[in-house]
Amino acid sequence: MDKKIQRRLQLIIGSLFAQFAVPVSNIAVSILVIRWFSAGLWGEYVEHLLVVGLALTVVHWGSKDYLSKRFSKAPKSIAVDLQRSILGKAMLLLGVTILFWLIPLPGLEKDLILIWIWARAAWQFFESLNNYRRLFMRIAAVEVLLVLGVISGLFQFDLQLRFLLSLFVGVDLIKFVLYSLFNRAYLWPWQNLKDWPSFYRDSFPFFLLTLSSLAASRADVYLLSLWEEAQALAQYQIITNFIQYAHLLATAIMLPFLKNLFRLQFDSIQQLERQFIGLGMILGGFLTAGIYFITTFLYQFEMSYTVITLIYLNIVVFYFYFLRIPAGFSFNKMWSVIFVMSLMGGINLILGILIIPTLGMIGGLLSSLSAGILGLLGFRSKKLFHFS
Numbered sequence: 001m002d003k004k005i006q007r008r009l010q011l012i013i014g015s016l017f018a019q020f021a022v023p024v025s026n027i028a029v030s031i032l033v034i035r036w037f038s039a040g041l042w043g044e045y046v047e048h049l050l051v052v053g054l055a056l057t058v059v060h061w062g063s064k065d066y067l068s069k070r071f072s073k074a075p076k077s078i079a080v081d082l083q084r085s086i087l088g089k090a091m092l093l094l095g096v097t098i099l100f101w102l103i104p105l106p107g108l109e110k111d112l113i114l115i116w117i118w119a120r121a122a123w124q125f126f127e128s129l130n131n132y133r134r135l136f137m138r139i140a141a142v143e144v145l146l147v148l149g150v151i152s153g154l155f156q157f158d159l160q161l162r163f164l165l166s167l168f169v170g171v172d173l174i175k176f177v178l179y180s181l182f183n184r185a186y187l188w189p190w191q192n193l194k195d196w197p198s199f200y201r202d203s204f205p206f207f208l209l210t211l212s213s214l215a216a217s218r219a220d221v222y223l224l225s226l227w228e229e230a231q232a233l234a235q236y237q238i239i240t241n242f243i244q245y246a247h248l249l250a251t252a253i254m255l256p257f258l259k260n261l262f263r264l265q266f267d268s269i270q271q272l273e274r275q276f277i278g279l280g281m282i283l284g285g286f287l288t289a290g291i292y293f294i295t296t297f298l299y300q301f302e303m304s305y306t307v308i309t310l311i312y313l314n315i316v317v318f319y320f321y322f323l324r325i326p327a328g329f330s331f332n333k334m335w336s337v338i339f340v341m342s343l344m345g346g347i348n349l350i351l352g353i354l355i356i357p358t359l360g361m362i363g364g365l366l367s368s369l370s371a372g373i374l375g376l377l378g379f380r381s382k383k384l385f386h387f388s
Contacts (some may be wrong), residue, residue, distance in 0.1 A: 001387070018137055020252065021143030022243045029150055029240060031298050037159050043230025044161050046237045048113055050222055053118045055100065057214055059092045060124060061199075062206025067128035069329055078129070079186045080193070086125050090201035093121055112165045118174035126179040136181060140180055158293045205334045212338060214358035215242065215345025216371045220364035223352040228360060235301050237362050241313065242291045246315040249283065250276060250322050273323045280319025288312040310365035317372035324379035333385055346369040 033042045063085045070081045097114055100356065106111065130139055150167050157163055221240055225233050288311050295301045328337035351367035359366070379385060 023141040025143050025147035039231040039234040043234035046353050052116050055096050059121050062203045062210045065202035066206040071132040080191045083191055084187050084196045084199045084256050089102040116169045119169050123175035126183050128195045155157045181354050208338050212341035212345040216348050219349040220368050224364050227357050243314045247318045248292040276319050278315050284312050284316040293357045314369050320376045321379040344375045347371050347374050
């Protein structure tokens with residue numbers, strides 16, 4: 001085998017290990033909690049996770065995609081960019097903490113939510129840098145060891161909600177320590193960062209993109225949490241997570257080459273896109289079958305043919321527009337990307353409000369699919385995305 005091809009395969013395999021270590025860990029833990037304890041307990045955990053995820057969307061201020069682009073464009077200033085982002089996000093973290101402390105969160109463990117936000121934000125400071133440096137195997141090893149520790153803890157003590165949340169807080173704190181060690185060369189010496197507030201300005205478009213992406217991909221989950229019981233929420237979150245993992249597969253395959261993607265001509269990106277669409281249509285069938293098997297036989301959830309079909313369509317539609325997003329970044333079409341993602345988030349939110357109270361899970365999948373179809377049409381609009 002050609003050494004260049006062999007190297008690419010090694011990078012893809014390493015990326016897949018790293019990207020799917022977290023999903024596989026979550027799947028293992030969720031199966032154990034649901035089967036050995038209750039789906040309701042997992043649903044209560046998800047309610048807390050949704051709050052943490054919303055807070056971290058604000059804290060990170062779109063920095064994941066922003067830093068990926070910055071590291072690729074200006075590798076000599078990685079340390080400065082990383083430190084600016086850490087300082088900027090730390091300020092946001094303080095603000096979010098004060099806000100959440102003042103807001104009543106009835107029925108939720110507010111103290112653990114605040115600690116969890118800090119713990120998760122801390123290790124996610126290094127997420128873009130870990131990907132840029134291709135520390136895939138190290139990250140996968142960390143995830144595997146930590147999930148084994150979580151699984152061990154599940155059966156050592158009486159499992160209550162606070163203990164389950166505390167386990168995940170502990171995992172995030174350990175990640176922070178390890179990722180800090182992996183990237184210590186970029187943390188010291190501390191640079192002259194007088195212009196650190198410019199981080200907010202530079203990454204603001206990416207923050208808007210993150211908000212619209214959250215609405216496009218997760219508005220249905222948040223809405224379902226308002227109207228459904230914890231057990232139904234647990235089932236829907238499991239299903240939508242599998243759909244997200246199927247989308248993550250595309251990201252994981254592309255991730256090792258992301259630094260080069262921003263340098264490609266659009267003709268080359270289109271060629272890659274055709275390959276991804278074909279891959280997605282084939283993979284969609286296998287992945288949907290796998291989701292059906294796991295949810296039916298391991299989680300013991302009931303799945304109708306309508307739900308199975310909607311799962312397949314939600315998986316495949318993503319592959320039709322996935323590469324248009326980095327192409328938009330590369331060809332200075334950021335605001336076009338934000339506009340389309342905002343439309344997707346809006347349709348998911350509005351349709352969800354209209355149909356989820358009546359249709360429940362099917363309504364959520366339909367509103368999510370509608371957002372994906374709108375994205376497919378929007379990202380292929382020649383008026384919005386005229387590349388040269």
